[in-house]
Amino acid sequence: MKGKLVKFSSVFMAVAISFSVNAQSIKFDSVVNKQSDTLVLFKGEGDNVSFTQIDQQTAGQLSRAIKANAFDSSLNSFVQVIAPHQLNYDRVLVVGTGTEALSKPELTKLGGNIAGELSSKQILDVSIVAEQFDTKQVSLIAHGINLRSYDFDKYKKDKTQPKKYTFDVQDSSAVESAYARLLHIQDGVFLARDLTNEAPSELTPKDFVSEAKKLKKLGVKIRVLEPKQIKKLGMNALEAVGRGSVDGSRLVVAHYEAADGAPIAIAGKGVTFDSGGIQIKTGEHIVRMKSDMAGAAAALGTIKALAAMEAKVNVVAVMGLAENMVSEKSFIPGDILTTAEGLTVEITHTDAEGRLVLADSMWYVRENYQPSVLVDIATLTGGKYAALGTKMGGIFSNDDQLVKEFTFAGKAVNEPVWQLPLGYKEMLESPIADLRNSGKGGPSATTAASFLQQFVGETPWLHIDIAGNALAASPSGEVPVGGTGFGVRLLTEWILNQHEAK
The missing domain is CATH 3.40.630.10 (Zn peptidases)
Known part of the structure; x- marks a missing residue:
């Protein structure tokens, strides 16, 4: 089983906090001069600063792609721009966020759908500009990405190569704190998925x-x-x-x-x-x-x-x-x-x-x-x-x-x-x-x-x-093909709600 590596970094700082989903480890690494192959931008109703700036750098290529694809910024809609003009990225992914504030389950599912959209083997390093989201929202998107990115490849000759996702945020330590509990929950989910996917003779x-x-x-x-x-x-x-x-x-x-x-x-x-x-x-x-x-x-x-x-x-x-x-x-x-x-x-x-x-x-x-x-x-x-x-x-x-x-x-x-x-x-x-x-x-x-x-x-x-x-025939949202781990998040959420209500 392999998950993906999620990083949270500040655009104003020289360090990033990296989480290895499998090992549950935290390490610090400089990302100042690091170049990713894919840039992710979010777009809801109206334009945000980052989208406008990147669009200007591409001489309006993003805007034209959005118009050509009839992209309406609805939640979980996507437009990919391959080899964007005058950018050092192989692709830009524009993600629709809709017109309303996103709930906890919507943010998790959004992260899962982003991972699904970027599932190509050629994509290894992803930068995500998440300026319009607070720390908890960013952590939920990252949670969805990791849940969807799970792959039980134990019996495959060609193993899945983990991707790296870097979130540019204002306060990386705050995101780390918000994400810590979700990291433990997803590891519980991964255990359940591993057991469910395993061959019965094993x-x-x-x-x-x-x-x-x-x-x-x-x-x-x-x-x-x-x-x-x-x-x-x-x-x-x-x-x-x-x-x-x-x-x-x-x-x-x-x-x-x-x-x-x-x-x-x-x-x-x-x-x-x-x-x-x-x-x-x-x-x-x-x-x-x-x-x-x-x-x-x-x-x-x-x-x-x-x-x-x-x-x-x-x-x-x-x-x-x-x-x-x-x-x-x-x-x-x-x-x-x-x-x-x-x-x-x-x-x-x-x-x-x-x-x-x-x-x-x-x-x-x-x-x-x-x-x-x-x-x-x-x-x-x-x-x-x-x-x-x-x-x-x-x-x-x-x-x-x-x-x-x-x-x-x-x-x-x-x-x-x-x-x-x-x-x-x-x-x-x-x-x-x-x-x-x-x-x-x-x-x-x-x-x-x-x-x-x-x-x-x-x-x-x-x-x-x-x-x-228990088993999914096709991927959807934050759930991959195969063992789903259904019940871990449900039971954990319910138990923690009982504790917090006391």
């Missing part, structure tokens, strides 16, 4: 545990339950899903405790590959099933982001991990499983396994941490994808306030969510057990959420179904 439950243990250096407490411990605790639902694989199931707990009181709990579905079990999946859809652990990846990425920024919060993430594979040991339709909650489940479909993993995971975190609130996140149902597609996550909750908070947080970070109804519990009735693991008809996203509700007790709870959100 990311088994044991491998996921190894990645989680790396967070110990950030002060995160890691606890891992092995298959025998899972079985001993009566977590038979989690155990069953991993039974057909060589290594069995795991439960990993990542606890970042930097505040007193009951923790916020996040439960992430971590099915590192979902074959569908005995009722095996078919067609191209099965290739995407390496992403069936994206909920656990988002949970771990959130913990990393919070710990790296040293947020004063108490958050515990519990991630049930399993490979839903086919063998003579696999759980099968007709089996009766007794969950740690004590509820029995009739297996009516082996591809409805994620809710089994989550059921025991949510019991464990409630039993051992007594959280103030419980949020689970999972690539759970095709029904959610059918209802909301790829642009929104589906949320279900027993608490109206949580719905409002997550809806607000999702809008702020371009990870929108939409509430879907709970209900249809009668579709989960079994003549021989307390529950079926798949509904007898009804909307599948809702029946799956209703199944999970049986394992939350009296705890305020919200379920996020991210089926369709």
Whole structure:
């Protein structure tokens, strides 16, 4: 994985502050005589000083290009001028900013679209004149650039060469401060994307545990339950899903405790590959099933982001991990499983396994941490994808306030969510057990959420179904192709909002 190098420099100073996205390092470097190959100018309603000056230097070439392209300065509109007259740049990119003040999500998306527009391999060094933006706005644009510039090239022969982006700003130290938190958030996103993109043979439950243990250096407490411990605790639902694989199931707990009181709990579905079990999946859809652990990846990425920024919060993430594979040991339709909650489940479909993993995971975190609130996140149902597609996550909750908070947080970070109804519990009735693991008809996203509700007790709870959100088929805004890390920014924003509201 490679990100881009973003620099913030003052046009009046001889130093620049450079952030290496991968290494999270800060260094100082002179850029006085440095020449970039691309210049980016912003243009909203009317002209700004920089645009006018550059236009005059090109003898009006920019103005003519804008007119010829019917450029109206609307937000996220672009005009490129190649080999501009009398300028030492290979190209100038004019970026439309619209007529209204830009919001936080709009600025982030704008940065992502700039990176997309400049994705050519020939572009290596970009100077951005951002005179009309304040420090927080510049940091959000840079955040969007870095999020979009992520590239999982681990298995490619030709690696992506990082670009350098230099922002000319009045106060580079102020931008550095504003950007610091965003740097940690994007690293959490990158962790989730790396895990989601990884080949399933290289990311088994044991491998996921190894990645989680790396967070110990950030002060995160890691606890891992092995298959025998899972079985001993009566977590038979989690155990069953991993039974057909060589290594069995795991439960990993990542606890970042930097505040007193009951923790916020996040439960992430971590099915590192979902074959569908005995009722095996078919067609191209099965290739995407390496992403069936994206909920656990988002949970771990959130913990990393919070710990790296040293947020004063108490958050515990519990991630049930399993490979839903086919063998003579696999759980099968007709089996009766007794969950740690004590509820029995009739297996009516082996591809409805994620809710089994989550059921025991949510019991464990409630039993051992007594959280103030419980949020689970999972690539759970095709029904959610059918209802909301790829642009929104589906949320279900027993608490109206949580719905409002997550809806607000999702809008702020371009990870929108939409509430879907709970209900249809009668579709989960079994003549021989307390529950079926798949509904007898009804909307599948809702029946799956209703199944999970049986394992939350009296705890305020919200379920996020991210089926369709975990992998992107094409780039858009700050999101590249492949693993999206959906949920990291949403969860981090919501958790920080809770802290700041106290």
